[in-house]
Amino acid sequence: MCRLKILDYAISSLWRRRFKNLSIIAVFTIMIAVLASILVLTHSLRMEAKKILLDAPDVVVQRLSAGRHDLISESLIDTIREIPGVGEVSPRYWGYYFDALTGGNYTLIGLEGGGSSGLSMLEGELPSAVACCAIGSGVASARQLEIGDELVLIDSRNIGVTFDVVGIFVSESDILTNDLVVFGNDDLIEFFGLPDGLATDISVQVYNEKEVPIVAAKIKRSFPETRPITRSEIIRTYDAVFSWRSGMLLTMFFAALLAFCILAWDKATGISAEEKREIGILKAIGWGTGDILELKFWEGIVISVTSLLLGLILAFLHVFVFDASLFAAVVNGWSVLFPKFRVTPDVDLYQIFVLASLTVVPYVASTIFPSWKAAIADPEEVMRT
Amino acid sequence: MILLKARAFIAVTIIQVIVLAGLVTWSAGIAKTRNAKEIPQKRKLVQRLELTDLAIWTEARYTRHPSQADFFAPFQDGPSSLEHFPAGSVVAAPDHLRVAAADR
Numbered sequence: 001m002c003r004l005k006i007l008d009y010a011i012s013s014l015w016r017r018r019f020k021n022l023s024i025i026a027v028f029t030i031m032i033a034v035l036a037s038i039l040v041l042t043h044s045l046r047m048e049a050k051k052i053l054l055d056a057p058d059v060v061v062q063r064l065s066a067g068r069h070d071l072i073s074e075s076l077i078d079t080i081r082e083i084p085g086v087g088e089v090s091p092r093y094w095g096y097y098f099d100a101l102t103g104g105n106y107t108l109i110g111l112e113g114g115g116s117s118g119l120s121m122l123e124g125e126l127p128s129a130v131a132c133c134a135i136g137s138g139v140a141s142a143r144q145l146e147i148g149d150e151l152v153l154i155d156s157r158n159i160g161v162t163f164d165v166v167g168i169f170v171s172e173s174d175i176l177t178n179d180l181v182v183f184g185n186d187d188l189i190e191f192f193g194l195p196d197g198l199a200t201d202i203s204v205q206v207y208n209e210k211e212v213p214i215v216a217a218k219i220k221r222s223f224p225e226t227r228p229i230t231r232s233e234i235i236r237t238y239d240a241v242f243s244w245r246s247g248m249l250l251t252m253f254f255a256a257l258l259a260f261c262i263l264a265w266d267k268a269t270g271i272s273a274e275e276k277r278e279i280g281i282l283k284a285i286g287w288g289t290g291d292i293l294e295l296k297f298w299e300g301i302v303i304s305v306t307s308l309l310l311g312l313i314l315a316f317l318h319v320f321v322f323d324a325s326l327f328a329a330v331v332n333g334w335s336v337l338f339p340k341f342r343v344t345p346d347v348d349l350y351q352i353f354v355l356a357s358l359t360v361v362p363y364v365a366s367t368i369f370p371s372w373k374a375a376i377a378d379p380e381e382v383m384r385t
Numbered sequence: 386m387i388l389l390k391a392r393a394f395i396a397v398t399i400i401q402v403i404v405l406a407g408l409v410t411w412s413a414g415i416a417k418t419r420n421a422k423e424i425p426q427k428r429k430l431v432q433r434l435e436l437t438d439l440a441i442w443t444e445a446r447y448t449r450h451p452s453q454a455d456f457f458a459p460f461q462d463g464p465s466s467l468e469h470f471p472a473g474s475v476v477a478a479p480d481h482l483r484v485a486a487a488d489r
Contacts, residue, residue: 008391055432178440237452309401316408344419345412
């Protein structure tokens with residue numbers, strides 16, 4: 001009951017300076033919402049990438065020429081296939097296309113054998129005949145296309161080529177297919193004018209996952225001009241891309257953290273004359289130092305816990321209900337085709353606890369410390385200053 | 386009615402906790418549904434189309450396919466030019482560069 005009374009008094013005390021304290025709660029809440037949004041968004045994206053890229057090719061073999069990715073000879077396929085433990089080895093044909101009409105960049109992919117795909121994320125089918133294509137929903141909406149419409153693209157000889165749209169990937173798959181245009185291999189080779197016997201890269205299947213690094217090393221040894229990229233390297237790339245420690249997200253994270261440090265420092269470096277007088281009066285009427293510290297503890301708890309909970313609620317709504325729309329302007333850069341961040345929620349409670357302890361504990365400490373200095377002084381002296 | 390403010394604070398805090406717990410439960414439900422339905426379908430897409438990257442940033446080759454980019458991709462258009470695509474500042478430097486820098 002005594003504790004409840006002190007809490008009641010703490011809230012009355014905060015309410016007397018309500019403009020200042022409500023402002024602190026507002027700033028503190030926004031800061032926690034930004035920090036939590038970054039943590040929740042990047043963690044969810046990282047986990048999603050980890051889950052869906054599990055079926056990426058075991059090894060992709062690129063050819064490097066003068067330090068840059070170059071077309072690779074299909075003659076390597078037979079030699080790679082002879083490496084023990086290697087299964088299917090196939091050339092991949094793909095490339096980029098700048099669409100002057102929409103200003104967007106598309107990724108064009110060639111496919112061997114299309115038709116009814118069994119893919120539930122595709123409306124229609126994959127291209128099986130000549131001059132057919134399946135497109136991502138970003139391309140469909142940029143070019144206002146539906147199944148049965150025609151997609152006209154300019155090929156490497158500067159001639160307009162017409163493709164029938166036979167399939168459109170559903171928007172739920174945007175994170176993988178938003179900018180894709182999928183053709184049959186022959187169409188793609190002709191469209192890009194790829195020389196005979198050359199592919200963009202080679203995908204290699206390895207039966208035993210543990211042997212992937214060994215196979216990659218053997219390929220590199222046999223063909224020094226190549227660069228084998230393993231699936232674990234692909235997944236690690238996305239681990240780094242969506243790490244909160246990376247690039248712009250780190251900048252945003254630290255900007256918010258710095259704002260909090262300034263707030264906490266401002267609190268820790270002193271209390272107002274009015275607050276000092278209040279402490280002096282409380283001591284004069286019989287409050288002990290412990291009671292005053294408890295009062296300040298509750299003041300800190302009321303502000304920091306309210307801000308923390310509000311901030312976390314806002315972060316969840318921002319990321320999972322509004323698809324992190326406030327970050328989109330920062331994150332999507334110059335991309336014309338940019339998928340919505342429809343992330344699969346994945347909350348790391350450890351991160352939330354770390355955030356809570358990094359914000360609540362320092363704030364409460366910075367509330368108590370200057371009050372402790374005033375509380376141990378002589379009440380008369382405190383009241384006179 | 387005594388201790389009105391303390392009780393009001395406790396009530397508001399409990400409501401906030403309930404809302405937050407509701408959001409966590411709701412998001413866990415969505416995650417469960419998507420993990421069971423959408424993730425296997427997306428994995429099928431990745432397997433069938435032999436995809437290596439997410440279609441997020443389409444502004445440059447090395448942001449569209451970060452895992453397939455050249456070792457020094459951000460500078461490929463001019464050896465001494467600074468990174469000029471905004472998405473490049475969102476993507477971290479690859480591990481091998483950070484390790485090399487740490488070794489120096």
